[in-house]
Amino acid sequence: MLQKRVARTRRIALIGLAGALAVSMSACAESERDGSGGDGSGGDTLVFGAAGNPKNFDPIFNDDGETFRVIRQMYDTLVSYKPGSAEVVPGLATKWVPNEDGTSWTFTLREGVKFHDGTPFNAEAVCFNFDRWHNMSGAAAQSQMIYYGDVFGGFAKNEGDATGDPLYKSCEATDETTAVLNLNEPKGAFPDAFGLAAFSMSSPEALEQYNADEVTQSGDSFSYPAYANEHPTGTGAYKFESYDPSQGTITLVRNEEYWGEKAKTAKLIFRIIPDENARKQELAAGTIDGYDLPNPADYQSLRDSGAQVLVRPVNNILYLGINQEGNPKLKDVRVRKAIEHAINKKQLAQNKLPEGATARDQFVPKDLNGYTDAVEKHEYDPDKAKQLLAEAGAENLTLKFYIPTEVTRPYMPNPQEIGGAVSDDLKAAGIKVQLVPRPWNGGYKDDVQKLGKHDIHLLGWTGDYGDPGNFIGTFFGREKAEFGFDNPEIFTALSEADAKVTDPEAKKAAYEEAAVKISKFVPAVPLTSSPPAIAVKEGVQGLVPSPLTDERFHTVTKG
Known part of the structure; x- marks a missing residue:
């Protein structure tokens, strides 16, 4: 039995404020104002109050809840979690079968799925992503690949403080819709861990075109390339449009080619409002449609004002x-x-x-x-x-x-x-x-x-x-x-x-x-x-609180 001894810093938490940006994003956002009353919260636009800035939009380099909240809307994983629970259900894979000792997993993939850039999602794309993570080196390997370290141990070539035996062995695309993942030893976290947002599937073509692995380091800070900052490309229900850090807005638009249920709103905007009381005031004013982690002391006053307090199962x-x-x-x-x-x-x-x-x-x-x-x-x-x-x-x-x-x-x-x-x-x-x-x-x-x-x-x-x-x-x-x-x-x-x-x-x-x-x-x-909650406006329907904080917004409508 291989003993994992990966000398990497454990991620502190899954949800809450993101760390300060390590790099200045260059994408310019269109104004979230639209023709629906001036606040961007019309019936075809959903505005959510976020507590902190995203680090970037490349899933593998992230470990915080505010970033993952956005990433989950743009990307999909091989397996998913049933809304409102931790039960594993099909995602980009419709079936997953381990071999007798759990050292190999065979995934049967959905047909006809495309990445946001129009390229096909298939078994070769799955293997490209797994090979990419395993072969990370230099600053990229040191840059907050915390989930990879926790689940997969070391890399093909360990550097710096990564010293563990790699769990990953290889990936084979036996045909267009069959990917076989081979491991050096069994892992009890699977199949559940295949649904982690960090292991979302990215477009191989976009990763290469926008130099996804060219991360640079200066002291304890990392700078990320164009893929992570301006061109995140998944298969999710929403596509990336823009991020304006100066205005504190992230704008996503509906993916009209989504393989699953199409998003109910054409636009999804995350407005970054660090102060919890300010988020509460924005909800009352109608300028946002919801926000996460309302103060427990405010639950009743929120309900009295007509807002909904959606309490998550405890996890x-x-x-x-x-x-x-x-x-x-x-x-x-x-x-x-x-x-x-x-x-x-x-x-x-x-x-x-x-x-x-x-x-x-x-x-x-x-x-x-x-x-x-x-x-x-x-x-x-x-x-x-x-x-x-x-x-x-x-x-x-x-x-x-x-x-x-x-x-x-x-x-x-x-x-x-x-x-x-x-x-x-x-x-x-x-x-x-x-x-x-x-x-x-x-x-x-x-x-x-x-x-x-x-x-x-x-x-x-x-x-x-x-x-x-x-x-x-x-x-x-x-x-x-x-x-x-x-x-x-x-x-x-x-x-x-x-x-x-x-x-x-x-x-x-x-x-x-x-x-x-x-x-x-x-x-x-x-x-x-503690059971954390999400507060949303009275007319908002379809948001299912998740014990994993794995909420998806494409099912949400506004009354």
């Missing part, structure tokens, strides 16, 4: 990260257990999180295989926390507690309030806390990935697909700077669980066993889960 977790390299005392499991005993999770969920939030005692969501009541539970008990600290000789424990600012997440609507509540609980158990607030896109994301930089921190996760490995495998499957621990027993347990592709019951049992080991080791503290 996320907020956790307290513990960096064992940040403070030597954190290497003692008694100290880590004391931290968990000190936190009143139920009160946190009730007072600081949206309606329907719940306390968590493990990292696997309740509806996924791998969830088990057999985990070791560390209930709220300040006296027990003090006892464990005393046993570990850590009565005078002081922790640097990093808290993000200038950010809203579905699992963390107000990080400073949440951080304050957790800090108060820790102090009540005798732990001294030094709060370190840092801007989300101004140092926080980097700081919490550095060994020794911090002691504890707030982060969370929204699931990408319906597999337990997407949670505990992503978090604890290998050495990570965020947690700073080395536990071969946990690494092996997760690797073995991930390899059980063709035996669902064995896979379920293996992940349950891994979850128990993790609960006893306490590499981090699971805190809460």
